[in-house]
Amino acid sequence: MKTFFCLLLPALLLANTAFAQYPTVPLWQGEYHGTYNKATKIESWKGIPYAQPPVGDLRWKAPQPVLKAPGIHEATKFAHMPMQKRVFSDMIFRADTISEDCLYLNVWTPGKSPYDHLPVLVYFYGGGFVGGDGSEPRYDGESMAQKGIVVVTISYRLGIFGFFSHPELTKESPNHASGNYGLLDQVAAIKWVHENIRAFGGDEKKITIAGESAGSISVSAQMASPLSKNLIAGAIGESGAMIKPTLPAIPLANAEKNGSKFAEKIGNKSLADLRAMSATDLLDAASKYGAWSLAPTIDGYFLPKSLVEIFEAGEQAHVPLLVGWNSAEIPYQSFTGGDMPTPENYTKKVKQQFPGNADEVLKLYPGTTQDEVIKSATALASDRFIAYSTWKWADLQAKTSGKPVYRYLFATPRPPEVNPTNNPNEGKMPKQMVGASHASEIEFAMGNLPYNKVYAWTADDYKVSATIQQYFANFIKTGNPNGKHLPKWEPNVNGGAVKFMNIDVTSQLQTETDRGRYLFLDKSYVK
Template sequence: MKTILSVFCAMLYCATSFSQPLTNTVTISNGKMEGTFNNATKIRSFKGIPYALPPTGDRRWKEPEAPANWQGVLKADHFSHMPMQKHIFADMIFRADTMSEDCLYLNVWTPAKTTNEKLPVLVYFYGGGFSAGDGSESRYDGESMAQKGIVAITINYRLGIFGFFSYPGLTAESPHHASGNYGLLDQYAALKWVKANIAAFGGDPDKITIAGESAGSIAVNAQMASPLSKNLIAGAIGESGAMIKPTLPAIPLSQGEKNGLSFGEKNNAKSLAELRAIPAAQLLDMASKYGSWQLAATVDGYFLPKTPDEIFAAGEQAHVPLLVGWNSAEVPYQAFTGGDQPTPENYAKKVKQQYPNDADEVLKLYPGTTQDEVIKSATALASDRFIAYSTWKWAELAAKTGGKPVYRYLFSTPRPPEIKSTPNPMADKFPKPMVGASHASEIEFAMGNLPYNKVYAWTPDDYKVSKLMESYFANFIKTGNPNGKGLPKWEPNTNGSAVKFMNIDVDTKLEPERDRGRYLFLDKQYTDKK
């Protein structure tokens, strides 16, 4: 009897010692922090947590280093500094009110009541062309996802010249003989931090899904490909974009170094020391001048031993479930036609200019015999060339070599009219674009954050689509499968299967792939020109 009682007491001790109530004060490896609790949603948030040392001074253009321990209690109740950037995208609404090179912070939203709940984890990378963005943006807010039973995280990473500058001196001083991928290495460092610390917030370190839109999606593609990160993740979500030509492809390290040398010469900086001595604001101004510097990740032999498409083709990426897709009208038709009226004659002329040897084939795949057809086809061609093709290629390669399900979508819900729109005297100069979902318009839908965006007059149908899309994403984060009760059944793509995609709209339904010819044509174009 005594033995049974002893065993019971030991079991009770183990259970209570490993399960602690989660309060507003959490202790992680670096110290204690105090967050906030939303009584209405029952979600705790911890904002502005440092996951690396400030990349300032001599740490500019170095791999992120583990954060320092702190004394006392860190007030984790506000967003920290946003990365250095110009405000180049009007749709970015930041809640951080300061900007600094000292930007390597992350934010956590958790629904956990105790520390041993082992909830699934979402780590979201913002978009912005690797030139803008911040984890404080309201459209990425993690509270709605947390209400779905997920520990949601947004991170900051270095942007522009601070995050993607390559230079011979940097390569020489690096223990890995690499340079140029600092923003991506920041994301990797954040993933390591999550792996080590997320249990304190009730998260499961073995169930981390990474997600992102545009540059964030390109980053997800790169993190899946990198030998550094691929074993840290259990799933991946890509919304419009992969690091595959022509969408911000990685360049050889030697080319990145040449770009860096050219930048230094143009700005009379003859050494790495001189470049590091330039004040952050001045460096940002220098790099923002047209033609001053070319942003690109590098095939550095460390984070990226090969280009991501080569890694996926070889089956060397993370073998995890992938949910990936793009929007129905990523960019307007003018991105292809320019300032010309969208007449069949002008469109055919533009196609012949762009594809002198393949114009007839392009006009079959993207026909333009009427104005409406020109607008539709030019929108499709511009969107494919911008970002849809690279995302399609990622999905194709993952299905062929990943050994895991690939769930493909097309987001087709256009934004509603703006609540307050300023009259535009030029509005009637061109026909209105075809109705469709523009680039980045799915973010608020997927993250359940329509109420944060006060620009648009959201309708009950918009909230219906958002509820469905967020449910798909949440289910995928939890199980690697987006399907769930009350949702249209989503069939995955695997090697050799007929390709299907979920068309996400007011009437969401699974459809067979219908534009394969377009992507096979572009695939030949970009592969032949590699």
């Protein structure tokens, strides 16, 4: 590939002289015609294949290299989104088709020459590995590209298509592994970027991977995998790591049992029968309650061990990490249920869920007033949902990588909606959120507040967005988020004080005060 690329450079240079008017990029697999935004001076390509369509006999196989397709292909429209149900109401897709044929990526670049050597961001979407797509406007790369970065979003297989294990699949695999197909798709996309990004002005030695929620979990996994850890220069994780209780990988044997049980539930279907099912029928069958359980797999190929074991041994990617979570990932009702958040009800819930440690939990998450209950129940629910796993990831990376870890807490809540809907429970319960909810930082960090028309963004919101986006851009460029006109952000290193940047209207560096909470949970989750 490198030899071919050297031969291709003259053609690339010729093509790039007309980039502004005719953004056509010649790649090994074919030429792709994109679009140019005169206002931003950003070129973009949408729907470039990075692997063969995983259909037919390629269903539940590792992604295969994309085939050569001579000629010029239109890359001005988002390709098919992955197979999925409508699970998350906040997901807005610009792709207008859904298909098992979904292995495509999108590129935004300010580059004008293969010699620009610009830093690269590869972003993985969230959605619990059951929803999402690279076409979502909150992940749009144009704003970040204006910071001098080549931005890539990808689509990868989801749900039953991306994480199905079965003994027959393991047997037929040359790697004696099954499951993790969605994660292997991400590896293929990173490799594609590594081999082709110079054509867009990027530098394959300066690839930072990033993602939110399942995307963040993916980043932690790609840092751990021997297939991808040496292909990246940095990593950004926004809420989530593949560490218990947040979608941890399970042993291959357990995953195979889940797959066999699913085949039995839908009629003892063989692997050939399962592959012969239409994508729609397969999705419907797997989406029925109790039919199948999604989990990444410790398969001995993509993941040789659990993430905790890999990071504890220092076998992960030794790269700078920018990582954090939001101040109110999920509402207090996730812990208290439908009960009013009174101290009495809260104490009762704590004793029910922590029968042997209730007193310790009440010290770490006190609830002597209604306001304190709401705050503590939000924190406890959020920690158990996703904050603890993210903390563990950051803690282990600081201890064993020898590289800086920049930790943040995003604390800016979304403003009121432009056209609020009537809520029948309005006024019956206290306000649900006491901070920034799960996924609410994405538009801020990527500079995409204007794409989200639901909320009445304020000048303060745009100020916060400018701050966190600049932190992210600086980190992608240098491995260090610091820069002019930004509060100084000190990294965490092994043996040093644990600090984090509290990102809000007035952002400030703070020292960790909640370590006791995570150490308490650590005793339960790492076993």
